[in-house]
Amino acid sequence: MKNTLLNRVAASTRKVTESITRLIKNSRLADKLPERLLRGNTPAYVAAGTCAVALSAAAFFATMDYELYIDGKAIGAVDKKSEVYQAIENIKKSVPKELGSDIKIGQKIELKGVHVADSKLLSASNLEKKIKSGIDLQVDAYGIKAQGKLVVALKSEAEAKKVLELLKQPYTKKQDNASSIKTDFLQKVEIEKLQADIGLVKTPQRAVEYIKTGGHELHTYTVQAGDTTWSISEKFKIGVSQIQDANPGTNIENLQIGQTISLSLPKPFISVKTTQDIAYEERIPFNVVYEDTSAMYKGDKKVKAEGEEGLKKVQAKQIMVDGVIASTTVINEDIVKAPKDNIIVQGIKERPKTLAFGAFITPTRGRFTSPFGRRWGRMHTGIDLAAPIGTPIVAADGGKVTFAGWKNGYGKIIIVNHENGYQTYYGHCSSFSVKAGDRVYRGQNIGSVGNTGRSTGPHLHFEVRKGGSPVNPKKYI
Numbered sequence: 001m002k003n004t005l006l007n008r009v010a011a012s013t014r015k016v017t018e019s020i021t022r023l024i025k026n027s028r029l030a031d032k033l034p035e036r037l038l039r040g041n042t043p044a045y046v047a048a049g050t051c052a053v054a055l056s057a058a059a060f061f062a063t064m065d066y067e068l069y070i071d072g073k074a075i076g077a078v079d080k081k082s083e084v085y086q087a088i089e090n091i092k093k094s095v096p097k098e099l100g101s102d103i104k105i106g107q108k109i110e111l112k113g114v115h116v117a118d119s120k121l122l123s124a125s126n127l128e129k130k131i132k133s134g135i136d137l138q139v140d141a142y143g144i145k146a147q148g149k150l151v152v153a154l155k156s157e158a159e160a161k162k163v164l165e166l167l168k169q170p171y172t173k174k175q176d177n178a179s180s181i182k183t184d185f186l187q188k189v190e191i192e193k194l195q196a197d198i199g200l201v202k203t204p205q206r207a208v209e210y211i212k213t214g215g216h217e218l219h220t221y222t223v224q225a226g227d228t229t230w231s232i233s234e235k236f237k238i239g240v241s242q243i244q245d246a247n248p249g250t251n252i253e254n255l256q257i258g259q260t261i262s263l264s265l266p267k268p269f270i271s272v273k274t275t276q277d278i279a280y281e282e283r284i285p286f287n288v289v290y291e292d293t294s295a296m297y298k299g300d301k302k303v304k305a306e307g308e309e310g311l312k313k314v315q316a317k318q319i320m321v322d323g324v325i326a327s328t329t330v331i332n333e334d335i336v337k338a339p340k341d342n343i344i345v346q347g348i349k350e351r352p353k354t355l356a357f358g359a360f361i362t363p364t365r366g367r368f369t370s371p372f373g374r375r376w377g378r379m380h381t382g383i384d385l386a387a388p389i390g391t392p393i394v395a396a397d398g399g400k401v402t403f404a405g406w407k408n409g410y411g412k413i414i415i416v417n418h419e420n421g422y423q424t425y426y427g428h429c430s431s432f433s434v435k436a437g438d439r440v441y442r443g444q445n446i447g448s449v450g451n452t453g454r455s456t457g458p459h460l461h462f463e464v465r466k467g468g469s470p471v472n473p474k475k476y477i
């Protein structure tokens, strides 16, 4: 009984050993063929022996499966290793021919023996999808680096050089006023042979576009009065959805004035810098010089000499970045024509108080009762200011009293000549405190309000005459 049992165990162990040997053989055979497909990594063969410890029945070995790992991360299980090799072959075949046939995988791919239920095995199409999203296909390429950072890659060095030429091309023609132009890059730009992800490998034209517009830089924008999300999108040539993306959690449909938002604006990865030696003519503004004279009163001015602009020839170094002037440094200036000063003489002599300022003040405190102009079928040549008899009347500006007496209609009237083309009339007075020939200053008491002449009540009739003709005093006081 005991023997029989031992024999059975021995027989079973023999079977297990046979199965392991077969599996190792099969496995090695299977591994050898597609090994070249895998790059630089040690395919992980799981020693079948270690499995055997945990296994008790030979039948189980026949259903050995494989777990696929990409850079140490489990992706799923397959029935046969060849399924994985086939999927990788398919993925490689889908790479456009122009990128060449020497395609490598950037990740470490491993297969480890496992046992899973058939229902858990990946289908061929699912397997391909999962591998495709987990790996980077790489090709030999020439990368363009800016400040040490890889921007794009080209299939050949010639193409990479062409891209740099195409970037510079629009900025190689010197301005009409430039004697020389130097075109280079703002950043440190290098071409380097490398292994590049196929997504980075572009045609020269696409590479140029990408370098010019592919980068982004975050800017802060303060919402102005009248801004809408739409107008901001138009102004900066970016989509409304891009504005939303740059401002998560902000209701961009309801912007407030003064609110700050982020804008992700295109920025070239590589900028072209041009340095030009330019020459141009520039106007020189004239100075304004004041000269004092005691021959004129304070506040009076006269142009003695008109100013004239000068002209100079300027040589400068102009730096532009992507066609926009960044700086202009003047190197030399030759004056072709010197500017001429604008000379203005100004009076310093103390101005007598009795000289006109050229502006009138209201001659009495009173109620405005009648305007200048046509009234009751006849012309009213001044304005009327009603005030009690005896209310002081003052000179509206400095000048000389030319008349203080009786005139038909006006009654007692004072006339002041301001000696600047203007005269003022003060009618219906009750009394005078000046006489013809007196000089008066602005605000000086010259008489008092009355009801003399053609008057229906105590008031001042005030007239302003320009060149002898009455004008509307309201325009002057």
Ligand SMILES: [Zn+2]
Residues within 6 Å of the ligand: 370, 380, 382, 383, 384, 460, 461, 462
């Ligand atoms: Zn009047």
